[in-house]
Amino acid sequence: MKTKILYSFVTACLCMTAVMASPSHNDRKDYLVHSEDTMDMPANGQVIGKVYDGDTGEPLIGATVRIEGMGSNFGTVTDNTGSYRLQGVPEGPQVLIFSFIGFDTVTKEVVVEPNKSVTVNIRLESGMEGMDEVTIVAFRKGQSRSINVQKEALNLKSVVSFEQIERFPDLNIAESIKRVPGVVTEPSRGEAESVMIRGLPSGMHTVTLNGQRMSATGEDRETDTRIIPTGMISSMEVIKSATAEMDADATSGSINLITTRPVGDDVFVRGQIATGYNAMSGRPQWLSSLTYSKRVGKLDFVLSGNYQKDNRATEDIRHDWDVRDFGNGNQDVLAGLRPSLYETERIRASVGTQLDYSFNERSSLYLRAVYNRFDEYELRNDARHGLDNGNYTAPGVSERARFEKVMREYNRITNLLNLNFGGQHDIGRSTLDYNLGYSRGTFNVPLREYYAFRHSERPNYSYDISNREFGSYEVTNNVDLNDPSKMDFRYYERRRDDILDTDMFATINLKTPYNLGTGKGFFKVGAKAWRKTKDRDMVEQRWTSYSGSEPLTFNNFFVPNNSALVGGRYPISGNMDWVAGKNFFNQNEANFGLDEDRTRASSDPNNFNAVEDIYAAYAMTDLKFGNLNLNLGLRAEQVDNYYRGNEVEFDRDGNYVRTVPVEVDDIGYFNLFPMMNARYELSKMTNIRFSYTETIVRPDFAALVPFRLINQDNEIITTGNPDLAPSNAQNIDVSFETYFKSVGFVSIGGFHKSFRNFIFNEVTVIQDPNSVYDGFMQVTPQNGESASITGVEIAWQQKLDFLPGFLKNFGVYTNYTYAVSKANVSEPEMRTVTLPLQPKHIFNAALQYDKGGFSAQLSYNWRETWLQEVGATTSLPSLEQNQEIYMDRFFQGFGQLDFSASQKITSQWNAFINLNNLTNSSHAHYFGNPIYPYRNSIHGWWGMAGLRFNL
Template identity: 55%
Template sequence: MTAIAGVIFCSSLKAEVNPTISEISSEMDFSNEVSGRVSELGTGERLVGATVVVKDLNIGTSTDLHGSYRLRNLPEGRHTLVVSYLGYETREIELEVKDGEVINMNTDLEQRFLTMGEVLVTSVMRGQSRAFNQQKEAENVRNIVSSQQIERFPDNNITEAVKRIPGISTEPLRGEAAAIMIRGLPASFHTVTINNQRVASTDETNRATNTAIINTDMVSAIEVSKTITPDMDADALSGSINLVTRRPVGDNKVFNVTAGSGYNNMSGRPQWIGSATYGQRDGNLDWVVSANYQKDNRATEDIRHDWGVQDFGNGNQDVLAGLRPSFYETERQRMGMTGQVEYHFSPRSSIYFMGNFNNYDEYEVRNDARHGISNGTYETPDLVTGARYEKVIREYNRITDLYSLNAGGKHDIGIATVDYNIGYSYGSFDIPLREYYAFRHSDRPDYRVDISDREFGMIEFANDFNPNDYEKMNFRYYERRNDDVKDNDLFATFNMEVPYELGRSSHFKFGGKFWTKTKERNMSEWRWTGYNGPENLTMAMFAEDKDRNMIDNRYSLGGSIDWERGKQFFNDNINDFVLDEDRFRENSDPNNYKANERIFAAYALTDNTFGNVHVNAGVRMEQVSNTYDGFRVIFDDGGDYLATEAIKADDQNYVNFFPMLNVKYQINPLTNFRFAYTNSIARPDFEYLVPYELVNSDSETVSQGNPDLEPSTSMNLDLMFEHFLSNVGILSAGVFYKNMGNFIYNESTVITEGNNAGYRLNRPENGESAYLYGIELAWQQQLTFLPGVLSGLGVYANYSHIYSEAKIIVPEERRIRLPKQAPNIFNVALSYDRGGFSGQISYSYRDTWLHSVGGSSSAPSVSEHNVYLDRFLMYSGQLDLTLNQQITPNLRVFANFNNLTNQSHQHYFNDPIYPYRNSFHSWWSNFGIRYSL
């Protein structure tokens, strides 16, 4: 955290001298220096990223996170100091520099958009002006979004909010965005930091941090870096997401409260939201605390299709092989707390402590009706006799925790500035409850089948079959899964910055970081497939008659069970159930692991400004050592379990160097042209590196991890043009290219020697290169130049096009687009602000992407289109609406509406004529009040 430099309180353009600070300054051996702070007139809020330039010398800098600036080694004489900030009136200050003198000059800037007289417009524009100023002054390609801009969209978690940024797509899960892809690359390819401090991963198998667990009310801004600098972690192959939490501003107290409720149309249940922030400055002490709570009651209607072929005398013909309607009732709860305190020993020396905690608790019940059409006999394409009907009901609870503690400081030691930090971060993924009850009907249904509309295959019973005769729904299996994943990270960083004379503004910076990670997974999956009790176990013992007509009354779901009675019966009679131990070992032991990684990093960079050209160049070194422990599971020729053996992989050690160059050419004070050449890395996911082995003689397969995998590396090129509009807006266009080496894919080969000769080996390997390139376009502007009532209109729009290609060889060599990489993404929003009212309608679109790569297809009908059973997620777009009304200068009410068109999420195999899964979520809303002091 940056210390406050040169703090002097003033309300005019004249410099005032504070005796205490003057004494402190005189004790330091500075000469010909001007320093101070830039604030907002009236509120005292610090302005981050303000430009401070000595007009006649073209020497300048920008303010830091506390609004502080510092100019050294100025020549004697009279000079004009120009202070500018996007959306504020520019100030010019005359001053005289004398040899050996330190001038403390604080400046207040007046908002330009105050003259519009629209209170709500001022709030939004004030927030985004700060974000744009930081983006404009940044040394790298970066997108910054303020909390005020986030509130213009009805997004309740960080992942939902980030999808509005150019070049970013998200993967949906039960109606919400669940994972972030920056420029079409997996979530584990980018880093997540809170206040620039790294946080732990929260996934069970990969390195990703799930930002969907974090409420948007926790942050004051979101920063997405598309290119990195040498003082950033290099494992940000696609980029880095930094969440800036609430912090004290100015000399006033900070007090914000949000409270509201809502409604989900599909679940018919309410939503709840609430947050509060309080902070202030007490002498040399700044502090702030914030808490938030959110509870969503959601529901999903889902239909799945299975496809096959039959020959009725005229060649192969597509038939419906299975149909599975499902209903999900989901309760999601998010809670978060964050706080920070900073103590200032002097204007140039401070220490801080900050911490944050986030908890995500999801509880879900799923009710499946499974129509096993292919288990019968196809009499004709539309009549099947003697099929199968089952019910599978699931109860599920997932808890994710993410918290971190950090302490550090920043000090001016004369010729140099040092900062340091020590921290701890903990992430966990815990499934304490995941249980299934499965039942199969003793009667065999006959089905009439209609696939004239393939998206919604239809069936009806052709005999007297009663799916809700629960006495005939016989026990099939009871399944229980537990998963406990913990990630503990400890790290320490040190940085030193030394100014020197070269160009307009120059400094040399170097530092290091030590980081150790311990990640451990304990996963178990039990299935009991028989019951030897005194009575016949049927669904009737626990049944609840909750039949639901789904998806516009197309499908009938049938009843569910009372989970409390069902679980109690199982727990009381567990000795009468028969455990499938072979399945337990196969599905449990290979998934357990322990990983230890230690990373030491060092870097050196130089940051220089020559006229209108700013250069940030340097190199980073990262040395990695790790150990992994896994298990080897062996089955005999009959598929029976033999043994589980512990495996410890050899220690791995490697070193990488990452040269980096970020160049910014300032065409004029509001226009930049950027070029970046960077190198980055993506270390293999834990599931790939764990030295597990699963030998199944029954299927003649061997599945392995590969601790010898090398990390994927990437050479990245970026070009960006950005023009910032004086009424707080932006026009930007950029192109990027990534060339990735050692790309990881799953290889399948035949073992030619040893005890398992002839078996198929499935193992992750390093492949050849993969590459992607694309364009990003953005336009954001308040159209205040329009006449009359039209001046309240505003536009937010961005478009991204991405192309990628990688080589795989499973089951044979071919080139594919990278999985989960959307070729086209766009966001568009039209807003209106006037008279205290603000409204915005927005639309977010994601193109079809390859969801997962399949092997050879066993279905000839699918093979006619492609021999590979690849799975795709179809394009989708979501229409949202937000409404706000200012009641008083401090109080406003809001209403948000999501997914107004009931956009579904649809998967298909190879071609849309083979739909696999379609999920519907309907619309939901929330409404409430926001109070800001």
């Protein structure tokens, strides 16, 4: 029934637009004015054409075109191909005015005849070419293009040009996007990984490439943007208020990456080559990229390639805490200390192409293909001091404790392929565009091996926690922790994981202009059919015994390493020879005892298949009355889901019995999403915006799949919930923005998001004396009552050329975000917390300097502490507050200081240098209160130097 309603909605919208449409044909001639008959035009005529950068021939997106003396209603902006179309232009002589921030305004006289089309193609010349500061001309031209798109957009968005991205020392999209207001990233091994917009999890925003959806690259709905090099794009948009033509799950926003488009007449060659150094690893970095564009007749094409190799290292120190009563009340004790060394190699490789064939200014076809590969190889070396495995005989003393070595070799490969074919054509007064798309994301773990060894003797420890960030220890008996022959085999573990996510979709849109009294606007309808499939095949095996003729110890694979972490505080007691270790296992597998029960419990529930079909249709209008621009729309989506997962059964003794496949295929829901965006022009350079939108948050696939996963090591059972409902969001945005002719702007805005059926993890404790899982925690995703987030965003970007003397060479790029949130959770009792991964304060600041051919920038990115993970228990008396605290885990606030500079060598070549993390900022977590530090990851600084060229 709901599908029939959606079908009727699509049919009605298309019929309404079809009535307005009639055929028209135009021929293309660049930079000329010409007319031709158009049989079905209204009594007045129309003016069409393109607007180009007069220097490069690149189409200008967002350029304003209007008729002199006819009011602000009679105007338009160029689309993403640089094209414009003015319909219903009165006959006779008219003066066209073309304007673009940072470019000289151009006027053009034309004669419009009834029922005829006039083509006017215009080249705009930069208003900055006479400046002595040759370096900033290209930078400010790039920014002017992005700022024009931002200023003229129907909805609220932040747009960043490639030139601005290049000024920061960021080499991938996740790193670069953290500079945008309201955006924060979660780091991994010193580099941004997950992206959060306005404090919401990464699965709550969409990622598109040239407006088309990109697949997820893991077990949930997140697209991993860190795999995409910045050299593969020409600009990026962070869209913060949706329109009806967008997918409705863009709740926190949408990241739209725009690849380099054909630039017109000239051959375009841009690239860079560089090398660098990482202070922590002591190893080099490499970077190269190349983009080539050319026009051949009516065919424009772009080819791009990028390669990065990054060698990193991280020193990671973990503390575990507990309490003991030594006769004077509970006191904090150090339960465990785990120094770890991570050595990481990351390789990014990307290639892309775009073909555009233009029949004329208003009719074209395109083919786009982009492939990204991210290959990460990592060695982890743990030294684990288990003080709580012994007896605490006095404060600072643990006797007969445990010492273990756990080492890991890990390789994960992420691939992301996007293919899109589409076109745009005029059909009478209407414009038709369509797209067929295919996106494929894979996450593959071909290698994840663990070797664990435990010392045969039990050390006595004396420890000192006066410095809680870096607790110290001393072995007080004769146990030699560095003797590999005393380290007995504990287990060998092997994991494999394959996740495949595919998206196939087709979209069609029809746009028709109309008049309403003195107002002018367009009516747009469209439909989308989209199928997403996700499959996971994962196995985790652990062998916990060895029955060979000779004892197996760490000595079999030991590689001496006398280094110690954090300035010599923590010895890591040797490295692992992984080639010898894996060969030994492969040759002697029959002598290793496999824990079949654990394998089944850890593997089978993680394997699933999911199919999600979405059928969408929308109708929207954009109407301009004087200085008021209204964008109103309604989107309808029907979702049908199929899931297959596994439940694993065990007997009362914990022995594996069987795996039961579970299928759910009757999950479906229908939603209507009203959208409103309003923009009021106080002047040509100042806007006030307001938007109200409704969106949806679909549960992660791993949460919906019916499964039961048992982690016996941590005594946690995780289950899926096929009955989990999506969360609905109401979003309000209000903002003020003013732009400068010198290419810059100031903006301030507020936002509020409220959620119904907010999804959280409910934690309960199993209380069944007859069950082997008595006392285990069970984690199940559930729909909560509500959650909300409210915030303010402030941004200022400007060249300070109004200042006297040398101060005019400076510029600023700065933004600040303040946000507060709340959500109800039930662990260990019903209470209100902030949303996880949502900091209250985010701050970006960059001081820029440009003089002649020299450019430099000092940038700082800072975010406040956020809630990383909600705890399930209360424990540990806070010594400062003398009361129990919740064992929530927090990621402590941190800032990073970076520097970049470039020097122009010739008109086509310049040298550059990037330096990151100059203050050696680390990433620290704590439990409940900073006096209980959990882990501290130290990454050092790194940098790169090289050459850029633009031929």
